[in-house]
Amino acid sequence: MTPRWWAAAALVALLAALALITALRVPWTSPPAPRADQIAALRELPADAVARGREFRSALRPSMYGGMAIGLVAALALGLTPLGAALVRLAGRPFGGHWLAQALLGGLLVVFAGELVGLPFAAWRHSVVRRFGLSTQGWGGWAVDLLKGYAIAAVLGAIVLVGFYTITHFAPRWWWAFGAAGAAGLTVLLTFVFPVLIEPVFNKFTPLEAGQLRSDLVAMADRDGVPVSDVLVADASRRTRAVNAYVSGFGPTRRIVVYDTLLREAPAAEVESVVAHELGHAKDRDVVTGTLLAALGAAAAVCAFYLLGSWAGLLRRAGVESLAEPRAVALLLAITTVAGLVAGPLQNAVSRRIEARADRHALALTRDPATFAAMQARLSQVNLGDPDPNPVEYMLFASHPSTVQRMATARAWARSAR
The missing domain is CATH 3.30.2010.10 (Metalloproteases ("zincins"), catalytic domain)
Known part of the structure; x- marks a missing residue:
């Protein structure tokens, strides 16, 4: 078989493994607590706290949607036009257009160009969080954290960009195989490294x-x-x-x-x-499950990138000849951005199921549903959450069950325990 057929077979196998692990490791059979219990839980919460949380979420919404929209527009503008390829060429020009300079400097330039476009919306969100009193951080501290995040992103981005384009340069026919293995391995490594190296940077x-x-x-x-x-x-x-x-x-x-x-x-x-x-x-072992799913997803994405490399119209729009050349980094980021938006609701659905299982575990371990419900109410009030959010936004963005669902779970557990 040709490399393309092998890549297609690998993609099918990886997607099948993703589906199997999701089916076996995610608790799909337990339904949410009855709606009647959720409504009763909502009535228990202070009306002014509920209104405050909804006011906060409403104030955040324009900056959140605006940031998502401008991020998507920027990714598509850089990836589906020759602009991204031109930026990569510009970054590599002082080094004679060497492929490694284009991969590293051009790739980072494209990445941070997209980040800078979204910076005003991030500042807008911070101003809202400060206005509602949830943030204790001044603008100086916020800027320092932002620069720390950029520095970490630059280091990780450099590793990914240099590694990926080194593979595509020296293995032009089989880069998908080495790239998939590298993406999966890096995902697993970051799971171990994050608590030790990244968390102490911020706390x-x-x-x-x-x-x-x-x-x-x-x-x-x-x-x-x-x-x-x-x-x-x-x-x-x-x-x-x-x-x-x-x-x-x-x-x-x-x-x-x-x-x-x-x-x-x-x-x-x-x-x-x-x-x-x-x-x-x-x-x-939810972290293990999440890491395994992320590793398989990263490997599948590399295989999908390779297969997309035969889409001549896509390459022509981006002004590149192959996805394997550094000038195509903006196109890869555009594809990744769109795929992330599409996959987000499914990832959140998986997360909500896993979080609901952890809630049931907490109830069984402490055998104290009243305290569990009180804690969920406190989390919502202190964190300015909407305890019963809009169903559409809940489906699209919520990674945890809603507050009223969690309090209702405690009610249902207490009845079953009795």
């Missing part, structure tokens, strides 16, 4: 002081069969009033991380309820 972590809460959290993790090496406190309060907790790392590096805002806002029982939910992710 400082200190051990939770010895006391009853620390002992209870460690004991709960041991009881759940998910032993942790430490309980850490993240200094989230220097940029937000939002509350949260999570479990990160694997094996001997697994640790519970609690926002300092959560410790200030919530009583100990509610902190345990949040951590119990996060332990559910570790217990069910």
